[in-house]
Amino acid sequence: MDVWVGGGGTSEVAPGDRLADVGEFGLIDRFLIALTETGVEPDPEHGVLVGPGDDAAVVAAPDGRVVVSTDVLVEGRHFRRDWSSGYDVGVRAAAANLADIAAMGAHPTALTIGLAAPIDLPVAWTLELARGLAAEAAAGGAVVVGGDMVRSDTLVISVTALGRLDGRPPVLRSGARPGDLVVLAGRLGWAAAGLRLLSDGIAEGPLVEAHRRPTPPYGWGPRLAALGATAMLDVSDGLVQDAGHLAAASEVAIDLWLAALRTLGGPGITDEDLLTGGDDHPLLATLPVGTRLDEDGPVVVGVVRAGSGVTIDGDFREGPGGHDHFPAA
Amino acid sequence: MDVWVGGGGTSEVAPGDRLADVGEFGLIDRFLIALTETGVEPDPEHGVLVGPGDDAAVVAAPDGRVVVSTDVLVEGRHFRRDWSSGYDVGVRAAAANLADIAAMGAHPTALTIGLAAPIDLPVAWTLELARGLAAEAAAGGAVVVGGDMVRSDTLVISVTALGRLDGRPPVLRSGARPGDLVVLAGRLGWAAAGLRLLSDGIAEGPLVEAHRRPTPPYGWGPRLAALGATAMLDVSDGLVQDAGHLAAASEVAIDLWLAALRTLGGPGITDEDLLTGGDDHPLLATLPVGTRLDEDGPVVVGVVRAGSGVTIDGDFREGPGGHDHFPAA
Numbered sequence: 177m178d179v180w181v182g183g184g185g186t187s188e189v190a191p192g193d194r195l196a197d198v199g200e201f202g203l204i205d206r207f208l209i210a211l212t213e214t215g216v217e218p219d220p221e222h223g224v225l226v227g228p229g230d231d232a233a234v235v236a237a238p239d240g241r242v243v244v245s246t247d248v249l250v251e252g253r254h255f256r257r258d259w260s261s262g263y264d265v266g267v268r269a270a271a272a273n274l275a276d277i278a279a280m281g282a283h284p285t286a287l288t289i290g291l292a293a294p295i296d297l298p299v300a301w302t303l304e305l306a307r308g309l310a311a312e313a314a315a316g317g318a319v320v321v322g323g324d325m326v327r328s329d330t331l332v333i334s335v336t337a338l339g340r341l342d343g344r345p346p347v348l349r350s351g352a353r354p355g356d357l358v359v360l361a362g363r364l365g366w367a368a369a370g371l372r373l374l375s376d377g378i379a380e381g382p383l384v385e386a387h388r389r390p391t392p393p394y395g396w397g398p399r400l401a402a403l404g405a406t407a408m409l410d411v412s413d414g415l416v417q418d419a420g421h422l423a424a425a426s427e428v429a430i431d432l433w434l435a436a437l438r439t440l441g442g443p444g445i446t447d448e449d450l451l452t453g454g455d456d457h458p459l460l461a462t463l464p465v466g467t468r469l470d471e472d473g474p475v476v477v478g479v480v481r482a483g484s485g486v487t488i489d490g491d492f493r494e495g496p497g498g499h500d501h502f503p504a505a
Numbered sequence: 506m507d508v509w510v511g512g513g514g515t516s517e518v519a520p521g522d523r524l525a526d527v528g529e530f531g532l533i534d535r536f537l538i539a540l541t542e543t544g545v546e547p548d549p550e551h552g553v554l555v556g557p558g559d560d561a562a563v564v565a566a567p568d569g570r571v572v573v574s575t576d577v578l579v580e581g582r583h584f585r586r587d588w589s590s591g592y593d594v595g596v597r598a599a600a601a602n603l604a605d606i607a608a609m610g611a612h613p614t615a616l617t618i619g620l621a622a623p624i625d626l627p628v629a630w631t632l633e634l635a636r637g638l639a640a641e642a643a644a645g646g647a648v649v650v651g652g653d654m655v656r657s658d659t660l661v662i663s664v665t666a667l668g669r670l671d672g673r674p675p676v677l678r679s680g681a682r683p684g685d686l687v688v689l690a691g692r693l694g695w696a697a698a699g700l701r702l703l704s705d706g707i708a709e710g711p712l713v714e715a716h717r718r719p720t721p722p723y724g725w726g727p728r729l730a731a732l733g734a735t736a737m738l739d740v741s742d743g744l745v746q747d748a749g750h751l752a753a754a755s756e757v758a759i760d761l762w763l764a765a766l767r768t769l770g771g772p773g774i775t776d777e778d779l780l781t782g783g784d785d786h787p788l789l790a791t792l793p794v795g796t797r798l799d800e801d802g803p804v805v806v807g808v809v810r811a812g813s814g815v816t817i818d819g820d821f822r823e824g825p826g827g828h829d830h831f832p833a834a
Binding site for chain 1 (some may be wrong): 611655
């Protein structure tokens with residue numbers, strides 16, 4: 177881990193300053209200060225026993241287990257700097273990981289950040305990234321506890337999130353049983369529709385905002401676990417593809433109802449967005465039949481059956497179901 | 506986290522296959538199989554309660570705390586594929602992180618891997634990377650529990666390591682006191698000398714091997730902690746620079762003895778290698794005066810004094826002390 181010693185000082189930068197202008201330690205000092213501008217300190221009150229500034233951090237894992245997940249974002253593949261601010265990219269990078277923790281039924285506790293960045297990257301952009309990471313971490317109940325910054329021709333952001341289960345068993349992908357309800361918490365198709373609008377040159381509106389700053393329903397992870405969720409995952413590659421992962425892991429079939437999915441959409445969101453869009457990171461869970469859901473809670477979008485694969489209103493889905501990061505030739 | 510479901514199958518690849526030829530899931534299947542070829546399974550016996558194949562992994566944190574550290578390696582900056590095999594790079598990426606965990610006085614438990622890779626990267630190289638990561642993880646007592654693989658123009662490997670303290674307080678950088686002994690466990694200057702030989706076209710020998718596959722003394726982390734180490738870090742940016750970090754954090758001065766440091770070197774290792782070389786990841790610790798050290802244990806290389814900064818035989822070191830990842834213009 178980088179040293180990440182906060183030397184007091186300031187997160188201010190001269191306009192136009194690039195990473196090469198401030199050096200590694202100048203960057204780390206400012207980055208660390210920007211992280212704490214959210215007001216959440218990496219201290220024992222927030223479950224952080226040793227924060228940034230040493231070889232490693234030490235984080236509370238109260239029930240003797242820690243949940244851990246890593247996701248990587250690459251400029252040009254997962255974000256574009258002309259479409260998203262540093263703050264937005266920080267929010268998205270944190271959200272992708274925090275949602276994975278929630279999908280285990282866990283509460284996020286801490287993030288570490290691996291940043292590989294070109295030396296001509298503006299320092300101001302990097303500090304906005306820190307602010308976005310810290311703000312979304314706080315939204316999920318977590319704190320950034322350290323990381324590493326290195327030089328690279330391509331801008332790559334690797335985030336690792338930790339979480340706590342508070343004594344509950346983790347909710348895996350493999351526990352769905354025929355007869356279970358399939359429910360979805362959070363937004364579906366919004367980010368995909370927003371990305372399409374951005375490609376068409378439309379830079380504003382709620383869908384574009386949903387792409388720039390997803391709002392995964394972190395709190396529903398532990399709540400669905402407490403309701404008895406038999407399986408859960410966060411939708412990141414597209415609903416059909418991810419429901420397929422859950423169905424395969426549980427050795428069941430999942431039938432999704434398009435009319436129910438459409439209640440999660442809205443103007444400008446196509447059926448394709450609902451079925452194949454990632455990046456909103458809603459939670460897809462299966463619950464024992466008869467489970468009562470709050471009026472403002474998850475929506476029942478289908479049912480688990482014996483068999484295999486994913487059907488939409490009983491028909492197998494044709495064509496590609498989502499995102500492959502290394503498309504086969 | 507990526508799905509990382511092992512679908513059985515094989516880690517074999519056709520000669521010449523690139524990532525684009527096998528697709529994301531074809532790569533993940535093979536990567537996962539290559540990881541387990543070490544014989545260490547991600548199972549409860551090895552402290553892994555949920556391994557690869559879900560949104561996140563769950564790792565034992567027996568005393569209710571988890572140590573966490575992240576380091577990033579970039580092709581062309583931290584390794585060259587013409588100088589190091591995939592296996593070597595895997596060893597180095599794991600070692601950098603495991604050493605950070607050991608430097609807290611902790612035992613490594615788990616690694617996650619964030620891999621951003623060009624689509625023309627040979628699949629075989631990637632699987633060698635997996636084998637190197639898994640083998641070095643096992644050398645440190647840890648297991649690879651998951652990760653994420655994405656496409657990128659630059660090859661970037663981000664590793665996060667977790668560890669356990671077994672009830673001991675973490676050993677920070679800030680606890681050194683005037684009068685303490687300064688000790689060093691592990692090799693010093695070997696990797697730097699090996700890197701110089703590689704630049705000169707010499708591709709073999711113990712120094713080159715030390716660069717390709719560092720062997721940090723992981724076990725000495727907890728042992729030095731048990732001996733009462735007052736401060737500790739792993740030397741990754743160079744001894745003078747890292748000793749300076751420890752001195753600054755502890756608000757003390759550190760005097761190093763060149764004659765003692767030279768006993769850790771050998772033929773082909775210059776004083777400059779000893780003072781500024783990183784990548785061997787030895788552990789630098791301070792111990793109460795009077796601490797007895799085994800004959801085959803760490804070497805006393807200096808003493809802590811009141812004051813600030815790092816001196817070599819009483820003289821302040823001139824010139825640059827190590828590595829800055831974003832050199833200031």
